[in-house]
Amino acid sequence: MTKAIYPGSFDPVTLGHLDIIKRAASIFDEITVSVLVNQGKSPLFSVQERVNILKEVTKDIPNVKVDSFDGLLVDHARKSGADVVIRGLRAITDFEYELQLAQTNRKLCSSVDTVFLTTNLEYAYLSSSTVKEVASYGGDISKFVPEVVADAVYSKLKANK
Numbered sequence: 517m518t519k520a521i522y523p524g525s526f527d528p529v530t531l532g533h534l535d536i537i538k539r540a541a542s543i544f545d546e547i548t549v550s551v552l553v554n555q556g557k558s559p560l561f562s563v564q565e566r567v568n569i570l571k572e573v574t575k576d577i578p579n580v581k582v583d584s585f586d587g588l589l590v591d592h593a594r595k596s597g598a599d600v601v602i603r604g605l606r607a608i609t610d611f612e613y614e615l616q617l618a619q620t621n622r623k624l625c626s627s628v629d630t631v632f633l634t635t636n637l638e639y640a641y642l643s644s645s646t647v648k649e650v651a652s653y654g655g656d657i658s659k660f661v662p663e664v665v666a667d668a669v670y671s672k673l674k675a676n677k
């Protein structure tokens with residue numbers, strides 16, 4: 517059984533992330549989507565909120581689990597029994613950072629490999645930051661995120677005002 521882990525900030529999860537999750541779920545036996553507890557960033561959603569949103573949007577994919585982690589990704593992968601880390605590549609601009617991350621992780625733990633899935637061209641421009649920026653100016657984010665996520669983003673931005 518090949519277990520894979522798909523780590524990220526997911527603040528919020530976009531249709532691009534969801535596309536990667538669905539495709540990874542059709543390749544690997546089990547996918548764990550892992551939300552990073554990142555003290556360095558000031559996210560829109562708490563870790564628990566992001567976990568709950570991810571659980572909601574992946575509820576129909578039977579081999580997908582959602583959790584969170586603090587610390588090194590390779591330690592979390594090892595504890596979860598995952599041999600593979602999934603990352604999405606949108607464009608060449610992602611490549612340098614992703615290569616550095618993958619090489620560092622492999623140096624830290626040689627049994628954990630990174631598999632890159634190229635983002636569907638339809639979502640190649642998309643990022644969580646763009647979604648938050650468009651929503652913060654009252655723009656329509658319904659083409660970028662699932663409906664439940666759009667509602668959560670607008671509510672959160674309203675509550676933060």
Ligand code: PNS
Binds near residue numbers: 526587588
């Ligand atoms: O969605 P993101 O913010 O691009 O995801 C980045 C993530 C979570 C994959 C990366 O920051 C990470 O793995 N952080 C955990 C700390 C770690 O293991 N770093 C790798 C050594 S540099």
